Amino acid sequence: MNIFIIGVGLIGGSFALDVKDTYSDVKVFGIDNNPEHLSTALALGVIDEKADWNDLGKADIVYAAIPVNVLCNVLPEILDKVNDEAVVIDGGSTKMLICEAVKEHPKRRNFLAAHPIAGTEFSGPEAAIKGLYANKTNIICEVEKTAFKLQERALKIFSDIGMRIRYMDPYSHDKHIAYTSHLSHISSFMLGKTVIEKEANERDIFDMAGSGFESTVRLAKSSPAMWTPIFQQNKQNVLETLEEYIENLQEFRDLMLKDDFEAIYNVMQNTNKIKEILKGITVKN
Amino acid sequence: MNIFIIGVGLIGGSFALDVKDTYSDVKVFGIDNNPEHLSTALALGVIDEKADWNDLGKADIVYAAIPVNVLCNVLPEILDKVNDEAVVIDGGSTKMLICEAVKEHPKRRNFLAAHPIAGTEFSGPEAAIKGLYANKTNIICEVEKTAFKLQERALKIFSDIGMRIRYMDPYSHDKHIAYTSHLSHISSFMLGKTVIEKEANERDIFDMAGSGFESTVRLAKSSPAMWTPIFQQNKQNVLETLEEYIENLQEFRDLMLKDDFEAIYNVMQNTNKIKEILKGITVKN
Numbered sequence: 001m002n003i004f005i006i007g008v009g010l011i012g013g014s015f016a017l018d019v020k021d022t023y024s025d026v027k028v029f030g031i032d033n034n035p036e037h038l039s040t041a042l043a044l045g046v047i048d049e050k051a052d053w054n055d056l057g058k059a060d061i062v063y064a065a066i067p068v069n070v071l072c073n074v075l076p077e078i079l080d081k082v083n084d085e086a087v088v089i090d091g092g093s094t095k096m097l098i099c100e101a102v103k104e105h106p107k108r109r110n111f112l113a114a115h116p117i118a119g120t121e122f123s124g125p126e127a128a129i130k131g132l133y134a135n136k137t138n139i140i141c142e143v144e145k146t147a148f149k150l151q152e153r154a155l156k157i158f159s160d161i162g163m164r165i166r167y168m169d170p171y172s173h174d175k176h177i178a179y180t181s182h183l184s185h186i187s188s189f190m191l192g193k194t195v196i197e198k199e200a201n202e203r204d205i206f207d208m209a210g211s212g213f214e215s216t217v218r219l220a221k222s223s224p225a226m227w228t229p230i231f232q233q234n235k236q237n238v239l240e241t242l243e244e245y246i247e248n249l250q251e252f253r254d255l256m257l258k259d260d261f262e263a264i265y266n267v268m269q270n271t272n273k274i275k276e277i278l279k280g281i282t283v284k285n
Numbered sequence: 286m287n288i289f290i291i292g293v294g295l296i297g298g299s300f301a302l303d304v305k306d307t308y309s310d311v312k313v314f315g316i317d318n319n320p321e322h323l324s325t326a327l328a329l330g331v332i333d334e335k336a337d338w339n340d341l342g343k344a345d346i347v348y349a350a351i352p353v354n355v356l357c358n359v360l361p362e363i364l365d366k367v368n369d370e371a372v373v374i375d376g377g378s379t380k381m382l383i384c385e386a387v388k389e390h391p392k393r394r395n396f397l398a399a400h401p402i403a404g405t406e407f408s409g410p411e412a413a414i415k416g417l418y419a420n421k422t423n424i425i426c427e428v429e430k431t432a433f434k435l436q437e438r439a440l441k442i443f444s445d446i447g448m449r450i451r452y453m454d455p456y457s458h459d460k461h462i463a464y465t466s467h468l469s470h471i472s473s474f475m476l477g478k479t480v481i482e483k484e485a486n487e488r489d490i491f492d493m494a495g496s497g498f499e500s501t502v503r504l505a506k507s508s509p510a511m512w513t514p515i516f517q518q519n520k521q522n523v524l525e526t527l528e529e530y531i532e533n534l535q536e537f538r539d540l541m542l543k544d545d546f547e548a549i550y551n552v553m554q555n556t557n558k559i560k561e562i563l564k565g566i567t568v569k570n
Contacts, residue, residue, distance in 0.1 A: 117495035137492050166492050173493075179480045180494040184501040190533040191472050192559040193552065194526065195464045197533075206562050207422050207451050208458075209465040210402035214563055215500045216469040221560045224553035232546050241479065242538050246531060248475040248482075253527050261517050267478065268509035274477040275506045277491050278499055 004051060004059040006031045006078070008041035010119060011091045012065035013128025016046050018161040021130055029055060041125040056081040061153070065091040069229035072101040079107040087150035089114050093177065093226075094233040095141045095170035109147040112154050115139040115173065116163065117181075121221040134162035139177075141170045178237035183245060185219045185227060186238070192220030289336060289344040291316045291363070293326035295404060296376045297350035298413025301331050303446040306415055314340060326410040341366040346438070350376040354514035357386040364392040372435035374399050378466065378511075379518040380426045380455035394432040397439045400424040400458065401448065402466070406506040419447035424462075426455045463522035468530060470504045470512055471523070477505030 003019055005012040008030040016028045030047035032038045041047045056062065059082055064071060071092050078088055079102060089112045092098050102111050118136040120127060138158050143151055155165060168176075195217070199206070231238055255263045288304055290297040293315040301313045315332030317323045326332045341347065344367055349356060356377050363373055364387060374397045377383050387396050403421040405412060423443050428436055440450060453461075480502070484491070516523055540548045 117493060119495065119497065121497075136495065139493060164492075176484070176493050179483055180491070180498050183479065184476065184498045186534070186537060187472050187476050188501050189553050189556050190530060190537055191469065192556040193533050194468065194530045196556065196559060196562070198464055198526070198529065199461070206465070207449075208402060208424060208461050209563070210404065210421065212404065212406075212504050213465050213469045215503050216473050217559055217563070218500050219497050220553075220556050221563075222553075222557075224550045224557065227553060228546050228550040231541060231549060232544075235541060235544075239538065239541055241483070242534065242541075244483065245475060245479045246534050246538065248478050249471070249527065249531050249534070252471060252475055253524065253531065256516060256520060256524055256527075259517075259520075261513050264516060265509045265513040268474055268505075268507075268512060271474050271477040271481065271505050272509065274481060274502055277481070278494070278502070278506075 001026045001060045002029065002058050003027070004029045004031060004056060004062045005047060006062060006064040006074075007066035008032045008037055008047055008125050008128070009065065010123050010127040010132075011116070012063060013041055013046040013125045014118070014130070014132035015063050015065065015091070015116075015161075016041075017128055017130045018133050019157065020045075020048075022157075022160050029059070031055075037125050041128070044125060044128070046125050046128050053077070053081060056086075057083055059083070059086050061157070062086060062088040063091065064088065067226050067229045068092040068094050068098065068233050072097050072233075075102050075111065076105050079105050079110055082107070082110060084110070085150075086110055087112055087146070087154050089154055091116055093181065093230045095139075095173045097233045099142055099170045108145055110150060112143070112146045112151060113141040113170065114154075114158075115141075115177070121218050123223040123226065131162075133158075136163055137166055138163045139166050139168050139173055141168055141173055143167055174234050175237050178234055178241045182230060182234060182238050183241040185222060186231075186242060187245065188217055188219035189222075192217045286311045286345045287314065287343050288312070289314045289316060289341060289347045290332060291347060291349040291359075292351035293317045293322055293332055293410050293413075294350065295408050295412040295417075296401070297348060298326055298331040298410045299403070299415070299417035300348050300350065300376070300401075300446075301326075302413055302415045303418050304442065305330075305333075307442075307445050314344070316340075322410050326413070329410060329413070331410050331413050338362070338366060341371075342368055344368070344371050346442070347371060347373040348376065349373065352511050352514045353377040353379050353383060353518050357382050357518075360387050360396065361390050364390050364395055367392070367395060369395070370435075371395055372397055372431070372439050374439055376401055378462065378515045380424075380458040382518045384427055384455045393430055395435060397428070397431045397436065398426040398455065399439075399443075400426075400462070406503050408508040408511065416447075418443075421448055422451055423448045424451050424453050424458055426453055426458055428452055459519050460522050463519055463526045467515060467519060467523050468526040470507060471516075471527060472530065473502055473504035474507075477502045 005016050028047045029051035116138045290301050313332045314336035315326050401423045
């Protein structure tokens, strides 16, 4: 089985490692517009062979894990190049514009829109790790638009590397993911910015930062090249969540200004129920 | 050596476990106004014996890990009760009002003001874990006001359980800790609130939450009983950080509204330097 990874970074590279670990009969080809990343991926054993767009005809599976704006541009071209039996899967964090980009493509049935809820704050081929996908959820959009045999092939791989599958329409995906992922990134980036600005001249005080700060600011290490187009593509949903988040922070501030610490206690206690909600989430990274 | 833990929860209980693991000649007594917590701590082996305030005279070391408002009220009373050779250490997340509370106490030299930068989002004696303090920083305030022999005894214990020591005045402590700890808790609580409110009727979407959301929202599981008085005692500093955080979020929103994604890219790239800053932090929890 020939698997082509387009974008040999954290997401694409980890997929390659899991697939190689699961099957003995796969050959993993890498395509990346950064030649250094491609060489690193080869040296690290993330891929078996470098390849380019003209080799896509021999792919059984293509896994494209590149910024979502680039995905929209190149997915039609990828579909043009693959053979009729190949399945092209994306790993983008938005789904509406991506599905839109291939809607009318004659090979639409060769495409499966997916969003693996898996990742770390690191990027590039060195960030690829085995087991990233195990026990994680893969959101599949518009599954009915993919040829049945190709759905089956893709879903078997996801299942074999340990993923749960959830089906969702692109509109709902983008709306909800703004809350459960995109907003977290903004809250983390702005927390990092606030602290860096204030404490720029007092590096020692980072001795005072513990695991709590590290945890809330972790996502501020994420790649701007991946995240800028995500915020751009999901602008309306992200703005809505951000507005609500700002309002909640302002309310908290106002309660403090009024010395209404009983209300603050209650707000925090109500929010403690996130414990129960999170119990269902498997966190490995 | 008789060690009295006042408040046998996460912070006090973990200290007990580390001390018992490090020394063979200690006996750990527990005091807690919640009798269930005390029984649980005994059953779990966190403490060796239940005790009450009238037993404090036989303490060599008292470690008080209770809400900071309670600390301010009871520290003078604890100092009244201990013998002249005992050292009383607190673990509070604020330092100005605590130091103020015992400033004029005749046994001020028996008190050491400390803030271990260690913790998890859990609370109660079941949350106590061995090794919580290893490789963590302990901030000591007004060390010069503690009797030298008692400083030495306390610092040897901190060092033996694996802590780094940093000295700081209470004013600077409270100012900086607002950025590196207190603000993280608010950002996390309000993130949890925003998502819970929006997604209250769609529990399924928490399948879409991954490790990123879990990480940023983790602190929203923290104890309101511990955190409300912290925000109250450090009100001015916390308000200042919160205001700056809100401004940064508003700026981010405005850049999105203007479609200035180049600026958004740059803001995130600048904030990526948090990577370097965090490298020095040891994170175990």
